[in-house]
Amino acid sequence: MDALPILTFQVGDQTYALRISDVLEVAAMVELLPMPQSTPEMLGLVNRHGEIIPLLDMRVIMGMERQAVNVDTFFIVVEHGSLHVGLVVDKIDQVKYFPDEQFQSIPGNPLVRWIVNDSGVIVQVLEVDPIIGRVLPQMER
Secondary structure (H helix, E strand, O other), X not given: OOEEEEEEEEEOOEEEEEEHHHEEEEEXXXXXXXXXXXXXXXXXXXXXXXXXXXXXXXHXXXXXXXXXXXXXXXXXXXXXXXXXEEEEEOXXXXXXXXXXXXXXXXXXXXXXXXXXXXXXXXXXEEOHHHXXXXXOOOOOO
């Protein structure tokens, strides 16, 4: 019985997760460079260890109203091919481990790979590629 590690986080009142294999790091907000004429999901660009990466608002991607970012804002750096992208979330929870058989597939939603029941809380495990691909189709993958 293998256990899959996931990083859980909050966007609005929903609990989501990413596979640890998709996560490079969790980072605190740094200076944000706005990008004119970008999509609503695109918050701008940030400098992460000398690399300029796009920062996306998961609230907007999930159909919620945007909230202001500040020094207390955190983002999750994920990898999409050779591209690194920051995903701004409301709250970082923790890394959790679940046995493989607890993950249930969700057909028809390309953003959600699986769901898992975490002591009565339904956690939606997101798929990175469709999130980034929908928002940044013009960027190199």
